[in-house]
Amino acid sequence: MNSQQNRTSREPRRRQRKPDHSADTEEEDMPPRAMSTSLDSIQIHPRTPKTPRSQSRHAWSSEEGAADEVEMSLLQGDERREFADGLSVEEEQDYLSQPLKRPLSARDKRAIALLIILYLIQGFPLGLAMGSIPFILRDHLSYSELGTFSIAGWPYSLKLFWSPIVDSVFLPSLGRRKSWIIPMQLIIGTIMLGIAYNAEELMSNPGEHLYLLTMAFTSLVVFSATQDIAVDGWALTLLSEESLSYASTCQTIGLSTGSLLSHTVFLALNSEAFAQKWGIPRLTLSTYLKFCASFSFLVTIWLLFVKEDKELSGEDVSIKSVYTTMWTICKLRHIQILLLVHFFAKIGFQANDAVTQLKMVEKGLGKEDLAVAVLIDFPFQIFGGWLAGRLSRGPKPLNAWIYAYWPRLGLALVATLLVYWFPRPPISTAFFLLLIVQNVTQNFAGTIQFGGISAFHTRISDPVVGGTYMTLLNTFANMGGTWPKYFVLKGVDLFSVATCQIGDDLSVKATECVSEHGKAACTNLGGTCVTEQDGYYVVSAICLVLGFLSVVFYMIPTARKLQAMPISKWRVYG
Structure with missing residues (x-):
C-alpha cells in the first residue's frame, strides 16, 4: 500500500520534468541526455556496445525497433518501479531504462564459452608466475629474493600504459x-616452449638464474x-x-581454472611424494609448459x-x-576516487595472500596436501563467480564487493593464527x-569481491574506448594486490631475527636462515637455525x-557513494 502511494506521488514530478536547453547549469560538461517521449514508460537507452554513438542521440529509426522497446519497457513495469523505490531520481531513471533480465540467448552462451577459454589461457602463465614457481623457488631462495621474482607479476597491473595502442591499432581484415x-597467444606459446627446453x-x-x-x-x-586488454x-x-x-563471471571462471591448473594441480603432480603415493609419473615443469x-x-x-563482429564502425580513433x-x-573526479580505492583496497589481505601458504609449507604442510x-576449493570458486554475476546484476553491483569485505578481512586474521598454532x-x-574450511571461505569471499568489482567496471565503462576504460580500472584493481607484495616479502626478512647456533658457545646472526637453502648451509657447518622473531x-x-582502519573510515563509505552515481556521469562520450 505504501509503495503504491509512493509511486503515485512521484508520477506527477516525473511527467513534469522537461529538458531545458537554455539553462546554464553545472551539467554543461555532461554528455547529451537521451531523448524521451511523452510516454513515461518508454526510454531511449544510452549507447551500448551494440549501439553506435549516432544512434544514442536519436529515437529508433524503425517501427519494429520501437515496438520491441515498448514491449520490453512496459513488461512488468509495476515490479520494476516498486524495486526502484528509495533510489535517487537519476539512479531510478538509469535503472528503469535498463532492459529486463531475460534467459541467455544462444549467441551469449557461445560468447561466454569463448571468453572463458581466452581467460583460461591467461591463467596458465599467471598461475605459474604468481603461484607455483614461488613455491618451487622457496626451497632455494629467501623471502627477499622471492620479492625480486614477484616483480614478474607487475606488468599485469601496468597494462594501462599500452592499452590505447591495443584499442587503436588493428588489421580490419582480421x-x-x-x-x-x-x-599474443602465439608469442605466449613460443616463450613457454623456450622455458620448457x-x-x-x-x-x-x-x-x-634469478634475474x-x-x-x-x-x-x-x-x-x-x-591479450587481456583485447579480451x-x-x-x-x-x-x-x-x-x-557475465563478463566478470567468464573472467573469474577462466582465470581461476587456468591458475588452478598452473598452481595447485601442477604443484601436486610435480611433487615426488604425491607421485609415489598414487603411483603415477611425476609431472615436470618442462612437460607442463609444453602442454600449455x-x-x-x-x-x-x-x-x-x-568471426569477429565489426564494432563501432566509423568510430576508429588514433x-x-x-x-x-x-x-x-582520469581527470574525472569520481574516477580519481575509485582509482585511489583500488590502490589501497587490498592492504589488509596482503600478508595473507603473499606469505601464509608459503609459511604453512615451511612448517610442514605438504605441497600435495x-x-x-x-x-x-575450486568448485566453490566457480560457484562464487556465478553467484557474483547474479548478485551484481541491477543498479548496485558493488554490494557484493562491500558485503564480502568483512569476512575476507576476518579470515586473514584467522589464517595468521593458524600459522602461529600450526x-x-x-x-x-x-x-x-x-x-x-578457512581456505574455501576466504577464497569464496575473494571471488565474490572480484566478481562484484568487475561487474561494476563493466557497467560504467564507455564502449567507445572499452578496452582502455576497462583496463584503466582493472589496472588499479590489480595493482592494489601487486605493489604491496614486494614490500611484504621484503618485510618478512627485515623483521625476522634468526641465528645459526653452532655448538653450545657460538651463535651467529644469519639472515640466510629464513630460507631452506640457508638452513641447509647452517646445517653443513654443524649448526642449527634458530628463529627468534x-x-x-x-x-x-x-x-x-x-586494512581495518581503511575499511571503516574510507573504503566502504566511498564505495557506496560511487555506486549511487548515475551511469551517465561515468561516460566520456554521449
Missing part, C-alpha cells in the same frame, strides 16, 4: 580484437596482459547488453575461424586520441579440515590494522 589476441637448468640452481627467470616470466605476463574490450561487444555482468604451449596454439588456430581520452577519464585443499607434522585430520607476524599485524 578484426580489432583478434589482431592482438592471435599474435631450459627448465631443468634454470630450476636446478635458481639463485644463479633470467624473472625476465622470462615477466615477458610471459606482459604478453598475457596484452576485456571484446567482451563488451561479444555479450548482449543485458548479459554484460600446445593448448595456446590450438586455441589460436580455432580463433582464425571465429593512438593519440585514445591516450587523450584516457587522460580525460595444499593441492588437495585448493582442489576442494602443529608439528604429521597434521591431524581435524586441523587439516580446519585449513580447508618471525617477521611474518609483524607484517601481518601491520597489514590487518591498516
Whole structure:
C-alpha cells in the first residue's frame, strides 16, 4: 500500500520534468541526455556496445525497433518501479531504462564459452608466475629474493600504459580484437616452449638464474596482459547488453581454472611424494609448459575461424586520441576516487595472500596436501563467480564487493593464527579440515569481491574506448594486490631475527636462515637455525590494522557513494 502511494506521488514530478536547453547549469560538461517521449514508460537507452554513438542521440529509426522497446519497457513495469523505490531520481531513471533480465540467448552462451577459454589461457602463465614457481623457488631462495621474482607479476597491473595502442591499432581484415589476441597467444606459446627446453637448468640452481627467470616470466605476463586488454574490450561487444555482468563471471571462471591448473594441480603432480603415493609419473615443469604451449596454439588456430563482429564502425580513433581520452577519464573526479580505492583496497589481505601458504609449507604442510585443499576449493570458486554475476546484476553491483569485505578481512586474521598454532607434522585430520574450511571461505569471499568489482567496471565503462576504460580500472584493481607484495616479502626478512647456533658457545646472526637453502648451509657447518622473531607476524599485524582502519573510515563509505552515481556521469562520450 505504501509503495503504491509512493509511486503515485512521484508520477506527477516525473511527467513534469522537461529538458531545458537554455539553462546554464553545472551539467554543461555532461554528455547529451537521451531523448524521451511523452510516454513515461518508454526510454531511449544510452549507447551500448551494440549501439553506435549516432544512434544514442536519436529515437529508433524503425517501427519494429520501437515496438520491441515498448514491449520490453512496459513488461512488468509495476515490479520494476516498486524495486526502484528509495533510489535517487537519476539512479531510478538509469535503472528503469535498463532492459529486463531475460534467459541467455544462444549467441551469449557461445560468447561466454569463448571468453572463458581466452581467460583460461591467461591463467596458465599467471598461475605459474604468481603461484607455483614461488613455491618451487622457496626451497632455494629467501623471502627477499622471492620479492625480486614477484616483480614478474607487475606488468599485469601496468597494462594501462599500452592499452590505447591495443584499442587503436588493428588489421580490419582480421578484426580489432583478434589482431592482438592471435599474435599474443602465439608469442605466449613460443616463450613457454623456450622455458620448457631450459627448465631443468634454470630450476636446478635458481639463485644463479634469478634475474633470467624473472625476465622470462615477466615477458610471459606482459604478453598475457596484452591479450587481456583485447579480451576485456571484446567482451563488451561479444555479450548482449543485458548479459554484460557475465563478463566478470567468464573472467573469474577462466582465470581461476587456468591458475588452478598452473598452481595447485601442477604443484601436486610435480611433487615426488604425491607421485609415489598414487603411483603415477611425476609431472615436470618442462612437460607442463609444453602442454600449455600446445593448448595456446590450438586455441589460436580455432580463433582464425571465429568471426569477429565489426564494432563501432566509423568510430576508429588514433593512438593519440585514445591516450587523450584516457587522460580525460582520469581527470574525472569520481574516477580519481575509485582509482585511489583500488590502490589501497587490498592492504589488509596482503600478508595473507603473499606469505601464509608459503609459511604453512615451511612448517610442514605438504605441497600435495595444499593441492588437495585448493582442489576442494575450486568448485566453490566457480560457484562464487556465478553467484557474483547474479548478485551484481541491477543498479548496485558493488554490494557484493562491500558485503564480502568483512569476512575476507576476518579470515586473514584467522589464517595468521593458524600459522602461529600450526602443529608439528604429521597434521591431524581435524586441523587439516580446519585449513580447508578457512581456505574455501576466504577464497569464496575473494571471488565474490572480484566478481562484484568487475561487474561494476563493466557497467560504467564507455564502449567507445572499452578496452582502455576497462583496463584503466582493472589496472588499479590489480595493482592494489601487486605493489604491496614486494614490500611484504621484503618485510618478512627485515623483521625476522634468526641465528645459526653452532655448538653450545657460538651463535651467529644469519639472515640466510629464513630460507631452506640457508638452513641447509647452517646445517653443513654443524649448526642449527634458530628463529627468534618471525617477521611474518609483524607484517601481518601491520597489514590487518591498516586494512581495518581503511575499511571503516574510507573504503566502504566511498564505495557506496560511487555506486549511487548515475551511469551517465561515468561516460566520456554521449
